[in-house]
Amino acid sequence: MAKMPVYLTTPIYYVNDRPHIGHAYTSLATDVLARFKRLDGHEVFFLTGTDEHGQKVEKAAKDAGEDPQAFTDRVSQAFRELTATMGFSNDDFIRTTEPRHKAACVALWQALAGKGEIYLGDYEGWYAVRDEAFYGPDELTERDGVKYAPSGAPVEWVREPSYFFRLSKWLPELLRRYDLPEGHPDRIDIQPESRRNEVRAFIQQGLKDFAERPEKLDLSVSRTSFTWGVKVPGDEAHVMYVWLDALTNYITAAGYPDTAHPRWRFWPADVHFVGKDIVRFHTIYWPAFLMAAGLPVPRRVFAHGWWTNEGQKISKSLGNVIDPVALVEEFGLDPVRYFLLREVPFGNDGDFSRKALVHRLNGELADALGNLANRTLSLIQRNCEGRLPAEAVRDASDAALFASLDTLLATVRNQLDQQQFHLALESVFASVRDANGYITQQAPWALKKTDLVRMAAVLRHLHTALRAYATVLQPFMPATMAALLDQLGVPADARDFGALATPLPEGTPLPPPAPLFRKLDLPA
Structure with a gap:
């Protein structure tokens, strides 16, 4: 009997900077599972790529003195080269600036609007450009007169016309699906368990806080304050919220909106691999968009932890960003691949x-x-x-x-x-x-x-x-x-x-053995 096809994805990586160890880590996990499933007789579709729209990219391009398209072409290529350096076996590499993706975003928007799931209003709130996300006042901290999101990104008060997605309508259904038993076709499985608990608590608190005005939980899904994005169909003064655009990549690559496309048989995704910082987008917004459009939801979202470097938080300001290409040059590809998945339980934070x-x-x-x-x-x-x-x-x-x-x-x-x-x-x-x-x-x-x-x-x-x-x-x-x-x-x-x-036959000639690994001296 033929085994079920398997669809595995990395997040699409934001092109405001060059690839680092975190990008390599997520893609490596996806690659290992994809390779394993192929060897186990499954047909596999493994997707990775780059997220190239939004205010943060527009700003990074301006700071670099480049046109946004030229900037994203250059940085996206660095991520494509990383897949070769790390030996990843992805079947597709998607860019959100591709025509096929823009067409899929427009189709999904029209599907949502056609079902009455999107409406026009005004938005005001605390917005972090770095995260491309709004935050509630209770989530903020303040230092030296500047307010910060939980991620550490500074926020600013924003007011602008915006289209909204009726997220509040779908939150009870999301909670129901999180709690369905393993194996149920409608279950949304969030792993590890700590992330599932975090997402459930976030929704429950939101529903409690806004019991009398659930529309306050609706999601702003367009912007007018910048132009680098997918234009909203019928209202080109607006561009789509970067997360609505970005998350759609997973169905773009599967052929959407053509559900007769040969790749559509892979949808829904079996596992979305993501970092823990973007788990809410993948477990709340994304399945809500899909349910509202009448599309199947992903089976599992697995959020892994973050790496530190010799006990220190990794940051550009400390100059301790780990370059995966340099690591491979120093230690060899397979030892690096082995170490990253051997050293730390996947889902936990780890120290390099x-x-x-x-x-x-x-x-x-x-x-x-x-x-x-x-x-x-x-x-x-x-x-x-x-x-x-x-x-x-x-x-x-x-x-x-x-x-x-x-x-x-x-x-x-x-x-x-x-x-x-x-x-x-x-x-x-x-x-x-x-x-x-x-x-x-x-x-x-x-x-x-x-x-x-x-x-x-x-x-x-x-x-x-x-x-x-x-x-x-x-x-x-x-x-x-x-x-x-x-x-x-x-x-x-x-x-x-x-x-x-099937055993190898007796008498099979074997070549003389050669060393597989070279031992290294311990660093001082």
């Missing part, structure tokens, strides 16, 4: 440390996995004429090795379905530790002198384990695991998860 990265690279990748592969394959070269021994019957002394190995794929699949990347890697490396204990205990180099049949069986079992590790780790470290699978003699067309059930 060069010392921790080197420890992971040396201890887990080089010593545990790399050394196991080199020892095993070198023994096969020397003692089995460089050819794979025959499949062997397991005996009692093999039980510990296969206890974790036989369930490894199912365990990792379950953990990645919950976006528990660090646990998936821990499961693999717990089994790698079992295999290192097994090779030491079985000592195939000693068996050469006493029991050649058992020696061959042990080496075959170790080869089986290494093939499983290399296959399951491909989404995390594609190039290095391709090299290991080459050394294991696994054909290029036998590297998906289904192929693990």
Whole structure:
């Protein structure tokens, strides 16, 4: 039976500055899950791209002395290049300045307006240009006479004509959908649980505060104070609110408004990966827009945490922004990919440390996995004429090795379905530790002198384990695991998860092993 198609997205990244570690982190998680699902037999659509409209971009372009389109062309290209540097396997890269996207925004606006979900009024309130968001007075702090949003962005009082979306109408339905049981087709799943609780509390407090005037919860969805955006159809003095524009990208790429488009079968998205700072936009505004337009809502929104750098908050003013391209040049692509998803539970905040990265690279990748592969394959070269021994019957002394190995794929699949990347890697490396204990205990180099049949069986079992590790780790470290699978003699067309059930034939020639990872000195 064919497996369901899978749609995975990163947020589209705002082009007011160059890419940093946070952008790479979100896209990496999406890439790993996309690669895993493809190897598991799913058809996958993986989308990333750039968000290029709004007052903040208009201001950044002006500050750079550039036309907004030229500015966004230049900065968007840096994000496109990051996908290549990090080895991301996205199927599309969308820009909100593309004609297809503007057409989708207009179609969604017209669908909402046609259903009476948008009306014209006036808006006044505290607005943060940096966040492209309005805030209530109770959310603000004040220092030296300047008011600030919870994000730390300064706010200003704004009054202008605006179109409004009837958000208040949809808030009770959102709460209902958050609380539906797992597996229910209408459920909006917000992960981790702490983010779900935060969003629920935010809506409940808003409904309580404005019980007598729920329209105060309606959302301003147009601006007249700047021009860099998608024009409102029928009223070009207004441009669409940047979040209505930006969020629409997810259905633009799926073919909207053409629901007969081949890509529309992927909608709704299975997971929107986002940073925790934009979880409200994705879990309140976005599903409300979709429900009001009569469209399916995303199945899950997963909001991850933020990185610090050696214990310090990352900021341009401190000069400690982490450049992912420089990291890859220093440590290599696959070790960086591995470390970012191994070090911190996905969803939590984490601290980037060069010392921790080197420890992971040396201890887990080089010593545990790399050394196991080199020892095993070198023994096969020397003692089995460089050819794979025959499949062997397991005996009692093999039980510990296969206890974790036989369930490894199912365990990792379950953990990645919950976006528990660090646990998936821990499961693999717990089994790698079992295999290192097994090779030491079985000592195939000693068996050469006493029991050649058992020696061959042990080496075959170790080869089986290494093939499983290399296959399951491909989404995390594609190039290095391709090299290991080459050394294991696994054909290029036998590297998906289904192929693990078919043993390689006895006598398969294996090339001489080569080191997979280079160990590094600890930073001073």
